[in-house]
Amino acid sequence: MIRQGKAGSIINASxxxxxxxxTGSGNAGLNNHIQNLxxxxxxxxxxxxxxxxxxxxxxxxxxxxxxxxxxxxxxAEQAASVAAAEATADGVKWTFAPMLDIARDPRWGRIAEGNxxxxxxxxxxxxxxxxxxxxxxxxxxxxxxxxxxHYVGYGSAEGGRDYDAGEISEPTLRDVYLPPFQxxxxxxxxxxxxxxxxxxxxxxxxxxxxxxxxxRGEWGFDGFVVSDWDSVKELVNHGVAEDEAGASLVALHxxxxxxxxxxxxxxTLAHSLQNGRLALGExxxxxxxxxxxxxxxxxxTQPLTDPDxxxxxxxxxxxxxxxxxxxRDCMVLLKNDHNLLPLQGFRRILVAGNFVHARGELYxxxxxxxxxxxxxxxxxALKQVAPANVELWFANSLEEAPNLAQQVDAVLLVLGEHPxxxxxxxxxxxxxxxxxxxxxxxxxxxxxKPLVLVVFAGRSLAITRQVAQADAVLYAWHPGxxxxxxxxEILFGVEAPVGRLPVSFxxxxxxxxxxxxxxxxxxxxxxxxxxxxxxxxxxxAPLFPFGYGLTYTSFEYSNLKLSAETLRGSLEISADVTxxxxxxxxxxxxxxxxxxVGSLTRPVRELKDFQHLVLNPGETRRVSFVLHxxxxxxxxxxxxxxxxxxxxxxxxxxxxxxxLRGEFRL
Ligand code: BGC
Numbered sequence: 001m002i003r004q005g006k007a008g009s010i011i012n013a014s015x016x017x018x019x020x021x022x023t024g025s026g027n028a029g030l031n032n033h034i035q036n037l038x039x040x041x042x043x044x045x046x047x048x049x050x051x052x053x054x055x056x057x058x059x060x061x062x063x064x065x066x067x068x069x070x071x072x073x074x075x076a077e078q079a080a081s082v083a084a085a086e087a088t089a090d091g092v093k094w095t096f097a098p099m100l101d102i103a104r105d106p107r108w109g110r111i112a113e114g115n116x117x118x119x120x121x122x123x124x125x126x127x128x129x130x131x132x133x134x135x136x137x138x139x140x141x142x143x144x145x146x147x148x149x150h151y152v153g154y155g156s157a158e159g160g161r162d163y164d165a166g167e168i169s170e171p172t173l174r175d176v177y178l179p180p181f182q183x184x185x186x187x188x189x190x191x192x193x194x195x196x197x198x199x200x201x202x203x204x205x206x207x208x209x210x211x212x213x214x215x216r217g218e219w220g221f222d223g224f225v226v227s228d229w230d231s232v233k234e235l236v237n238h239g240v241a242e243d244e245a246g247a248s249l250v251a252l253h254x255x256x257x258x259x260x261x262x263x264x265x266x267x268t269l270a271h272s273l274q275n276g277r278l279a280l281g282e283x284x285x286x287x288x289x290x291x292x293x294x295x296x297x298x299x300x301t302q303p304l305t306d307p308d309x310x311x312x313x314x315x316x317x318x319x320x321x322x323x324x325x326x327x328r329d330c331m332v333l334l335k336n337d338h339n340l341l342p343l344q345g346f347r348r349i350l351v352a353g354n355f356v357h358a359r360g361e362l363y364x365x366x367x368x369x370x371x372x373x374x375x376x377x378x379x380x381a382l383k384q385v386a387p388a389n390v391e392l393w394f395a396n397s398l399e400e401a402p403n404l405a406q407q408v409d410a411v412l413l414v415l416g417e418h419p420x421x422x423x424x425x426x427x428x429x430x431x432x433x434x435x436x437x438x439x440x441x442x443x444x445x446x447x448x449k450p451l452v453l454v455v456f457a458g459r460s461l462a463i464t465r466q467v468a469q470a471d472a473v474l475y476a477w478h479p480g481x482x483x484x485x486x487x488x489e490i491l492f493g494v495e496a497p498v499g500r501l502p503v504s505f506x507x508x509x510x511x512x513x514x515x516x517x518x519x520x521x522x523x524x525x526x527x528x529x530x531x532x533x534x535x536x537x538x539x540x541a542p543l544f545p546f547g548y549g550l551t552y553t554s555f556e557y558s559n560l561k562l563s564a565e566t567l568r569g570s571l572e573i574s575a576d577v578t579x580x581x582x583x584x585x586x587x588x589x590x591x592x593x594x595x596x597v598g599s600l601t602r603p604v605r606e607l608k609d610f611q612h613l614v615l616n617p618g619e620t621r622r623v624s625f626v627l628h629x630x631x632x633x634x635x636x637x638x639x640x641x642x643x644x645x646x647x648x649x650x651x652x653x654x655x656x657x658x659x660l661r662g663e664f665r666l
Contacts, residue, residue, distance in 0.1 A: 002034060005041035008290060010034065011261060012368075013049030013092050028305040031091030035303050046303035048294055053095035053133075053144065054113060054366040055079070057086035058374070059319040059481055063364035063422075063458060064099060064125075066330035066477030068115040068502035069549075071588050071610055073128035075326050080132025082319045085142040087369075089313035091305040093297055094145040096193060098129040100180035101150055104513040106503065107160025109426035112365050112458030112478070114155065115180070116502030117515040117546060120607045122180035130187040138190060139298025141306070142313075148184035150195035150228060152210060153177050157197060160512070162425045165198040171600055171635040176517075182219050190223040190293045194256055196231050203238040205231040206247075211255030223296075224257040224289040233262035244268050249277060257286035315374060320482060327479035327486035332499040333550040334473040340450055341472045342493025342552060346409040348391045351382060352401040353440065355414035355456050356394050364458055364478025365423025374481055378414060381484025385492055398440045402447060410450040412491070413441060413470070419478060422458025431462035431509040438466065445469035454487065460503045462511075464543050475499075493552065498586045498612070500549040500655070504542040511538065516546040516656035517603035524604075547590050547607070547655035553581025553617065557589075560652055560660035567629060567648075567666045574624035575652040575660055579615035586614045589623040592651040592659065598644055599637035605656055623652065632666060 001007050013031055031049050038047045055061045061079040062070075070076075080098075087095065102122060103111040115125045126148065133146040153173060156166030168177060181192070194211060195204035204210065205227050215221045235247035245268040251259070252269065259265035272278040294300065333341065343349065355361060356379050360372030376384070379394050386392055393408060395401040405411050415437045420426060432438060433455075442465075445451055453470035455463065458478055467473050474497065479486055489495045504514045523532040525540045534540045556578045563572035579585055591609040595602040609625045627650065632643045645666050653659020 002037040002047070003040050005043055005045065006266065007047065008045070009048040009050055009094070009258065011050050013051050027090040028307045028310055032304045032307065039303060045291070046294060046299040048094050048145070048297065048299065049092050050094035050096060051087065051092045052097070052366055052368060053083050053087045053092065054097050054099070055364070056323070056367070056480065057083045057090070057369045058314040058371065059083070059086060059323055060363045060367050060370035061323050061326050062330045062480045063112045063478045064114055065112050065116055065458065065502060066479060067326065068121055068125055069332055069477065069499040070326060070329040071121065071500055072329060072612070073124045075329065076125055077128040077132035078322055079326055080129045081135070082322060084133045084135070084144040086314050086319070087144055088142050088305065089309040092144065093299065094147065094191070095133060096147045096149060097133070098126060098146065098184070099149050100126050100184060101155035102177050102180070103155040103503070104515040105155070105160040106431060106459040106461070106506070106512060107427050107429065107509070108155060108157055109162060109422045109428070109458070110155070110424055111503070112422040117504065118502065118517070118607050119176050119179050121502060123183035126180040126183040127187040130184050130189045134188060134190065138296055139302070141302065145190040145293060145297050146184070147191040147193050147226065148181050148189045149193035150197070150204070151181055151192050151215070152195060152204060153199040154195035154197045154204070156199070160427050162427055163196050167200055170639070174635040174641070178214070185215070185219045185221045190296060192221065192223065192225050194225055194227050194231060196228050196234070198238055203235055203240055205256055206235050206240050206250040206254045208254040216255065222289070223293050224286070225255055226258040227251060227256045227260045227262070229260050230262040232256060232259045233264045245272055248272065252278070252282055252286060257289045323480055324482035324486050327482045328489055328495050330477060330479060330499045331486070331490055331497055332475040332501055333497040334475055334544055335467055335470065336550055337471045339552070340452060341474070341491060343410065343452070343491055344493065346390065346450070348393065348408040349410050349412055350393045350395060350401065350405050350408040351379065351412045351414060352395040352405070352444065353414040354396060354437070355416060356396040358456070361419060362456070362479055362483035363481070364419045365426070370481065376484050378484045378487070382488045382491070385485060385488030385494065387492060398436070398443060401440070402443055405444060405447050405449055408449065410452070411444050411447070412452045412454065413444055414454045414456070415440060416456030417458055417461070419458065429509070431459070431506060431512070433461060433463065433466065441466045441469055452491070460501070460505045462506050462508050462543070464507045467543065496552040496583065496585055497549065498551060498588070500547050500588050501544055502546070504546045505544040507538055507543045511542070514542055517606050519601050520604050541657065545655050545657040547588070547653070549588070551585045553579055553583040553585035555585070555587045555615070555654065556580050557652060557654065557660050560662050562650065562662045562664050565664060567627065567664050570626050570628045571664055572624055572626050573650050573652060573662065574622050576620050577613055577615065577623050578620040579617055582617050584614065584616050586612055587654065588612055590653050590655065590659070591625040591627065592653055592656065593627065593632065594649040595632060595634070595644070596647045596649065598634070598646070600635070602634065605651070607656070625652070629666065
């Protein structure tokens, strides 16, 4: 088929194919062999080799949700750049990333692959990651073509069930779900993937309004759209096409240029042309878009990969160092009673739980090219970082742990989700810890020793009881190849935590969907009287809000100042931040805004900006944000986008539920 010019791209390119685990060098050679077959075809159009390079290639970085917790798009850009350098060395030229789906329901397993619940953070990460993958010139031999996915609304699947249908109102779609994709387009993303979802009754793979009118018409996207796996053929199951020929026509007409894997374009489009159901111009247009990206990716001038580059490009010391920093910076300290962390003065510590010997388990979902052998197991990594006079004991089961715990000074529990419990099609109905782990925590807590709980997970779990039982809780997500050392550095105080939650943490499963930028309702919880928006058996607030995270010192905010009472063009909002603790520390100052009255109801808060500040003990620094009028724009009642005059609140805050509040007019 390749020799006859009947294949245009290869999915799961490189030797590992669909399997897990790095297959070693030689992949470039295999791809070059396949590429040479394409160059024998009549038109000599090179193949595009695509693969899911999601959070690293051989060097596995934290899962995307964890990356978002670092609130540091610059780090995400660097990580994507490393992934591009490694993947291209193996002959991969196209990655199916970044995943830009806003997720408000952690039951959905794919929350692990995105940037969480916030649109502003999502747009910052989108632009950074596209830049990291593609650079300024995607033809460079160490750059990849990126793919913004899954367009769009995929995270709204009902009940958190992957592939299920969703409903999103037009204003919410425009203000919450679409902006990260628009940011990717503005950053020059080469391709976009249509989602599996049936959104508002129109399967995303057949939605001409979104794929053509919005994506190309409004935003000017000129790359190509690829369907998701089999999603063209699945239009038949959705019930918007009678058969494969009909499905192909719906998808192509909607603006899907390339059919991923289902093969129905190849099977049916020629016939549809012959019988007049399809105009050749539509096929030409899809082909033109794909050729444009192949051309932009430099394939016509440089179709082959240097087979020797893989030897030096993989897993460089610099890449590992970056992975270590990223892993550290994404971990979120949720609780630290009596400053139990960093661990100090304990001679003997028991480390217990199912992650004690974790290697590949630290990778998380979507790591077909990560080799577990590259990971120093948690037990080893912690020993390497622990001070010389600290003895570490290990136990991975509940049977052995309690006895050993009697003989130590403190207990460190390392628990959580196996990578296969999050990611595609790995949804849960219960957001508690996996079976057996709650008992583990309860038993260990009952022993009365100082207890640190470290949770590894691909989502926000409902850990209300465990947070109450442990003295300190650190959320480590799936931190990647350097996760063990990074964890050790935080636990033993070599470095301090800086991560913040990119998602609200529910108290129990029944509290989802939960997100900070909700609407006020007519009867908010702050209203008088009994009849208000609440549960009778649960507080309405999340266990931990979006933006929350502690570190080894404390901060105070004071002296909020707005540069004017009225915003004309822009406004400066500033506050003093003081390090009130005894250690150097990093604070993430966040700017939130609320538009009090609109032609449509407005969220109770929206993140508009953030800044990291590193302060010495006792030091005070003024943090200052400039808010521009266009940052207040939204989709108005008449469907147009813009601002509306009126009163606004602004907060400079350490998280989405607290901070200093000021007021201005527009
Ligand atoms: C997933 C995509 C992925 C594709 C190719 C699909 O099942 O939904 O995210 O890029 O497979 O592997």
